[in-house]
Amino acid sequence: MTRILMVCLGNICRSPLAEGILKSKLDSSKFEIDSAGTSNQHEGSLPDQRSIEVASDHGLDITDQRGRPFTREDFKTFDYIYVMDTSNYEDVLALADTQEDRDKVSLILNKIFPGENESVPDPYHNSIDGFKQVYQMLDESCTVIAQELEKS
Numbered sequence: 284m285t286r287i288l289m290v291c292l293g294n295i296c297r298s299p300l301a302e303g304i305l306k307s308k309l310d311s312s313k314f315e316i317d318s319a320g321t322s323n324q325h326e327g328s329l330p331d332q333r334s335i336e337v338a339s340d341h342g343l344d345i346t347d348q349r350g351r352p353f354t355r356e357d358f359k360t361f362d363y364i365y366v367m368d369t370s371n372y373e374d375v376l377a378l379a380d381t382q383e384d385r386d387k388v389s390l391i392l393n394k395i396f397p398g399e400n401e402s403v404p405d406p407y408h409n410s411i412d413g414f415k416q417v418y419q420m421l422d423e424s425c426t427v428i429a430q431e432l433e434k435s
């Protein structure tokens with residue numbers, strides 16, 4: 284089993300979309316995908332209604348997901364940790380104990396813009412259009428991730 288974790292700040296807008304999208308592209312008997320937030324502010328919460336709506340527009344149901352904070356334990360559980368933005372990157376790396384932990388973490392948009400260290404914009408204070416744009420970026424990135432994982 285290969286395990287992949289998607290991380291954002293609240294675990295209600297971006298990473299639940301990334302989790303749902305990547306799940307839809309990979310075989311669940313071989314790949315386990317989860318998401319978490321660097322803050323615990325939305326622990327136990329459903330994804331944001333706008334993420335639920337945009338996912339649903341693409342045939343994905345993400346309403347089984349609940350927010351949870353990222354923990355040090357996640358470095359042991361997961362093989363790949365994709366973060367949405369540069370502050371998530373710093374917050375996750377601050378909890379890493381070893382180089383092996385650090386090597387698991389990367390910015391998800393580097394999959395489609397290699398080496399550019401671009402961030403998925405936080406859509407929380409934006410309109411539904413911001414969520415639609417985030418969905419497209421994550422869909423393209425997850426297509427690349429799924430292709431690479433299926434080859435490995």
Ligand code: 4NP
Pocket residue numbers: 291292293294295296297298324405406407
């Ligand atoms: P996310 O978006 O990190 O994509 O889940 C946010 C959700 C909530 C907050 C910030 C970002 N917040 O400040 O409550």
